[in-house]
Amino acid sequence: MASRHPSFSTSETPPRLRRVGNELYEVSRTYRRDMRASARVFADAEQAASLGTHDRSLAQLINVTTLPGIAAPALGMPDMHEGYGFPVGGVAATLLPDGVISPGGIGFDINCGVRLLTAPVDVAAVRPVLESLIHEISRGVPTGAGRGGRLSVAGAEMDRVLAEGVPYLVRELGQGRREDLTYIEGGGCLDRADPHQVSDRAKLRGRDQLGTLGSGNHFVEVGVVDNIFDDVAAAQLGLAMGGVTVLIHTGSRGLGHQVCTDYVRRMDDVARRYGIVLPDRQLACAPLSSPEGTAYFAAMCAAANFAFCNRQVITERARDAFRRFIDCELSLVYDVAHNTAKIERAGDHLLCVHRKGATRAFGPSSSEIPEHYRGVGQPVFIPGTMGTASYVLVGTDASAQLSLSSTCHGAGRTLSRGAAKRAVRGHELRRQLEGRGIVIRCPSNAELAEEAPLAYKDVERVVDVTERAGIAKKVARLRPLGVIKG
Amino acid sequence: MGRTLGHWMRSNGTRADGPARHAYEEHIGELRLRIEAATIEGIFAEAAHALRELFVPGGLDAGARGVDETIHVEAPDLERLLAAWLDEIIFRTETEHRVFTTFQFDRLTDREVSARAFALEADSIRTIVKAATLHDLHIKQGSHGLSASVVLDV
Known part of the structure; x- marks a missing residue:
């Protein structure tokens, strides 16, 4: 298929997308002379026909294929949308040791991710205290500057958070349980982290931000399991119909933002030295084996540890609220990152896998997932919107070949924030959601409107494409009861 | 890569002050900030004012205490300098809980900006902007002055 793509310049012939698999379409590497690999997008036929017509995500994915050392097609997940540099x-x-690492391929919010907790109670136990419960969690989890239950860390303590991650929080600061560590990607600590590669500015920015949500699409959501697609997997994950859940979506806050800022600049400075020419300056990169690449990877791992710790502190605030109002303990199902670079083995090769708004999704036979989930697959959480639903999936073994063991991370935006605000007024949206029994806490009606359900793709369709493509399997659906929006 | 500040000065002949304005253009995932001003100083100041709007959408508290600060930033070219200037303001706003209201530029070249700035304390800052990106970053000369575009990660 071929059509005019506004996101491509008038001097460029729009790319021809060829179907190469189930819900999988490819732009050949011959499309542009600077491409070093093809670009592949997971989409249904209708989505594929419109790729690139309403945003620049396909053009950005094609730009990604120019990264030196790219070892496989650049991949767009079913929720792909326009970003900066990477979509x-x-x-x-990229192939190690000399393939590049690009901070822009991870993003400013390093290890933005999602964790899911379950409560051992039915929705009926939550309904009578829902308003108070949501209020209590919102009191304990500030969105940014201001009040709340944040944990301040600086100096040697900050360095230990960055180097040791959640195990340090649990062991030394009493933030959580030992068994939590089993159910966090990487055990809550990426061991290549080096706090000395994180600038003082980044540490200062993160000093008061452990236990804070941030803004934009970050949230804490109390929900209920309202559909189960795979009984066996759901049981293994501790999910039952009518059961209560808590989803937490946030990342490394200002610390991670500053790490990315510092290293994009540094890599932009040295690109020429390494003979790297890129179509977009935000793709700035350096060989992972170079001093700049090695330093960034160590700093990124440290920022990722900070993000795991941030979600851990928020978990403890949610646990406090559940103990107070429902007298029950929340259990961690899993915590998964969707903005990272990881060193992963593919056959005889070591690869640096960049995931920007994409979730690692190892299959049931992977030795890198908790023993409890072997035979089922790594849990993956796909937040929808505050007015629709979120999904729990598990990874498949087939995804190793199809998608570098990756899958989608959300519904994917389809409207800009400005367009969303023009399409729906915040106070009307609040009334609609409250009319459906959903308790909302949000700093302002305008910011609520920016995250309105109509600003996003249909999450069900995204998840269905994901499943038909064979890169993850549906397990359960979660319906929101109460949302604290960052 | 854009033209140099020297080019602007030659094109404009003089750096007359004039009205400046900013707007947010459509961008699916982030915020694209577009700025127009008669001078390069106007571009830098207006970009900072746009950030302030994002940090305190409800406006400033009456009676907020102010403080004078100096800001000095260096970069290898003018576009990077604009991004670095915004990143510096983001950093200070987030860590000092102050927003910048006025600027007096002592030096602004292709690679360096020095300014005296007045900052007001703000209790309810929204930490909404993560950084200024280098994506589609440009400063251009138009028939009526200068324009700049920068995508902010929000």
Whole structure:
């Protein structure tokens, strides 16, 4: 198929997308002379026909294929949308040792991710205290500057958070339980982290931000399991119909933002030295084996540890609220990152897999997932919107070949924030949601409107494409009861 | 890569002050900030004012205490300098809980900006902007002055 693509310049012939698999379409590497690999997008036929017509995500994915050392097609997940440099929902692997690492391929919010907790109670136990419960969690989890239950860390303590991650929080600061560590990607600590590669500015920015949500699409959501697609997997994950859940979506806050800022600048400075020419300056990169690449990877791992710790502190605030109002303990199902670069083995090769708005999704036979989930697959959480639903999936073994063991991370935006605000007024949206029994806490009606359900793709369709493509399997659907929006 | 500040000065002949304005253009995932001003100083100041709007959407508290600060930033070219200037303001706003209201530029070249700035304390800052990106970053000369575009990660 071929059509006019406004996101491509008038001097460029729009790319021809060829179907190469189930819900999988490819732009050949011959499309542009600077491409070093093809670009592949997971989409249904209708989505594929419109790729690139309403945003620049396909053009951005094609730009990603120019990264030196790229070892496989650049991949767009079913929720792909326009970002900067990489599209959101973009995955790219470079061959080590000399393939590049690009901070822009991870993003400013390093290890933005999602964790899911379950409560051992039915929705009926939550309904009578829902308003108070949501209020209590919102009191304990500030969105940014201001009040709340944040944990301040600086100096040697900050360095230990960055180097040791959640195990340090649990062991030394009493933030959580030992068994939590089993159910966090990487055990809550990426061991290549080096706090000395994180600038003082980044540490200062993160000093008061452990336990804070941030803004934009970050949230804490109390929900209920309202559909189960795979009984066996759901049981293994501790999910039952009518059961209560808590989803937490946030990342590394200002610390991670500053790490990315510092290293994009540094890599932009040295690109020429390494003979790297890029179509977009935000793709700035350096060989992972170079001093700049090695330093960034160590800093990124440290920022990722900070993000795991941030979600851990928020978990403890949610646990406090559940103990107070429902007298029950929340259990961690899993915590998964969707903005990272990881060193992963593919056959005889070591790859640096960039995931920007994409979730690692190892299959049931992977030795890198908790023993409890072997035979089922790594849990993956796909937040929808505050007015629709979120999904729990598990990874498949087939995804190793199809998608570098990656899958989508959300519904994917389809409207800009400005367009969303023009399409719906915040107070009307609040009334609609409250009319459906959903308790909302949000700093302002305008910011609520920016995250309105109509600003996003249909999450069900995204998840269905994901499943038909064979890169993850549906397990359960979660319906929101109460949302604290960052 | 854009033209140099020297080019603007030659094109404009003089750096007359004039009205400046900013707007947010459509961008699916982030915020694209477009700025127009008669001078390069106007571009830098207006970009900072746009950030302030994002940090305190409800406006400033009456009676907020102010403080004078100096800001000095260096970069290898003018576009990077604009991004670095915004990143510096983001950093200070987030860590000092102050927003910048006025600027007096002592030096602004292709690679360096020095300014005296007045900042007001703000209790309810929204930490909404993560950084200024280098994506589609440009400063251009138009028939009526200068324009700049920068995508902010929000």
